[in-house]
Amino acid sequence: MSDRRVLVNLRGLLTPDPAQAWAVDRIPDAALALSGGRVAWLGPASDLPAAWADAPRVDGGGAWATPGFVDPHTHLLFAGDRAGEFNRRLQGATYQEIAAGGGGIRETVRATRAASVPELVASGEARLRTFRERGVVHLEAKTGYGLELEAEGRLLAAYAELQRRGWSLAVTLLPAHDLAPEFAGDAEANAKAVAEDWLPELVRRQPGVARFCDVFVETGVFSVGQGRRIFAAGQRLGLTPRVHADELSWTGGAELAAELGAASADHLMFCSEAGMAAMAAAKVTPVLLPGTTLFLGMREWAPARRMVEAGCRLALATDFNPGSCPCQDPLTILRLGCLQLRLTFEEAFTAMTLHAAQSLRRDDLGHLHPGARAEVLLWDLADPLELVYWVGEPFRPRYLPS
Ligand code: NIG
Numbered sequence: 001m002s003d004r005r006v007l008v009n010l011r012g013l014l015t016p017d018p019a020q021a022w023a024v025d026r027i028p029d030a031a032l033a034l035s036g037g038r039v040a041w042l043g044p045a046s047d048l049p050a051a052w053a054d055a056p057r058v059d060g061g062g063a064w065a066t067p068g069f070v071d072p073h074t075h076l077l078f079a080g081d082r083a084g085e086f087n088r089r090l091q092g093a094t095y096q097e098i099a100a101g102g103g104g105i106r107e108t109v110r111a112t113r114a115a116s117v118p119e120l121v122a123s124g125e126a127r128l129r130t131f132r133e134r135g136v137v138h139l140e141a142k143t144g145y146g147l148e149l150e151a152e153g154r155l156l157a158a159y160a161e162l163q164r165r166g167w168s169l170a171v172t173l174l175p176a177h178d179l180a181p182e183f184a185g186d187a188e189a190n191a192k193a194v195a196e197d198w199l200p201e202l203v204r205r206q207p208g209v210a211r212f213c214d215v216f217v218e219t220g221v222f223s224v225g226q227g228r229r230i231f232a233a234g235q236r237l238g239l240t241p242r243v244h245a246d247e248l249s250w251t252g253g254a255e256l257a258a259e260l261g262a263a264s265a266d267h268l269m270f271c272s273e274a275g276m277a278a279m280a281a282a283k284v285t286p287v288l289l290p291g292t293t294l295f296l297g298m299r300e301w302a303p304a305r306r307m308v309e310a311g312c313r314l315a316l317a318t319d320f321n322p323g324s325c326p327c328q329d330p331l332t333i334l335r336l337g338c339l340q341l342r343l344t345f346e347e348a349f350t351a352m353t354l355h356a357a358q359s360l361r362r363d364d365l366g367h368l369h370p371g372a373r374a375e376v377l378l379w380d381l382a383d384p385l386e387l388v389y390w391v392g393e394p395f396r397p398r399y400l401p402s
């Protein structure tokens with residue numbers, strides 16, 4: 001049985017072109033031919049090749065078609081929330097002060113350690129549904145609220161179950177998300193446990209589930225040297241580095257990411273010019289998280305324009321987590337990308353589709369050129385630019401009928 005079909009009656013189609021840096025195709029009155037769940041042809045409807053003349057039609061209803069969003073940085077699984085901490089921040093306490101007092105990430109760690117795998121799976125699945133309703137078709141999801149082997153193991157088991165249920169997610173091991181309370185501030189011993197014991201054991205328990213590993217390289221958390229050792233251990237296990245880098249201060253995280261050939265360096269509000277040049281040369285994707293800058297009330301936005309000028313192909317992500325960005329909304333990030341990071345609409349859109357997918361090593365997502373998965377969003381808008389222009393409008397895409 002053939003599953004060839006042609007998506008017709010599109011007002012237009014907007015997609016990044018994976019063959020050219022930052023190029024976006026904007027095709028009015030487009031058609032999209034699909035076969036085997038993948039794109040086989042795209043172009044103006046009037047140019048549809050004769051071979052597709054008899055294929056069944058899917059009515060796009062006059063919508064704009066785009067690829068689905070890819071979110072390359074989330075902390076999807078955690079228990080509890082930090083609304084109380086948020087209120088303290090509104091009254092003047094800083095994120096770092098709260099963390100230094102035993103709150104922050106460690107508050108979520110206490111709640112997450114008490115959660116069972118079925119509870120983690122249930123809340124994770126509800127969040128994945130929300131992401132999908134808003135157009136996110138694939139996302140990266142980190143462990144990191146366990147900070148000890150058994151709790152990190154439960155988070156990884158929950159991700160494995162979500163993958164078994166068919167959710168499209170790339171898992172990152174982040175047991176070095178903060179100093180574990182058990183190590184009483186001994187970052188060196190904590191880093192050694194992560195590198196020598198926890199990472200190998202997690203991979204042994206759930207082979208093939210995690211693809212990446214991450215370390216929070218930050219003043220007062222893990223140093224560049226400790227990060228380097230943890231990442232080396234991850235690489236020996238087949239895990240590609242993604243780095244929480246230069247988020248709250250400059251520590252040389254971007255430079256470390258470049259040295260390691262990491263898939264990404266994330267946050268980068270305090271990235272150096274040398275870090276930008278190094279990421280461009282090493283083809284590390286800078287993943288910028290403007291929702292976090294907003295939610296932490298910081299004044300310095302990541303230097304997105306300078307990164308583009310340095311030759312970086314940057315991506316944007318939500319950083320969804322309970323402390324620094326409880327945001328599951330790709331449109332908020334797209335809007336901040338344009339309005340605060342000063343990206344053009346096409347650049348921000350490419351950052352949330354093609355570049356996000358490339359940072360997750362997925363060439364079949366983030367665009368609608370031949371070979372791409374048929375993860376098509378249909379937007380009932382006169383022009384895709386409206387996604388940014390109508391600030392605050394909760395636009396929701398339609399998906400193709402399966
Ligand atoms: O990406 N930097 C470390 N991790 C998160 C914050 C996590 C939290 O506050 O719970 C981040 O900002």
Ligand code: FE
Pocket residue numbers: 073075244319321
């Ligand atoms: Fe993060």
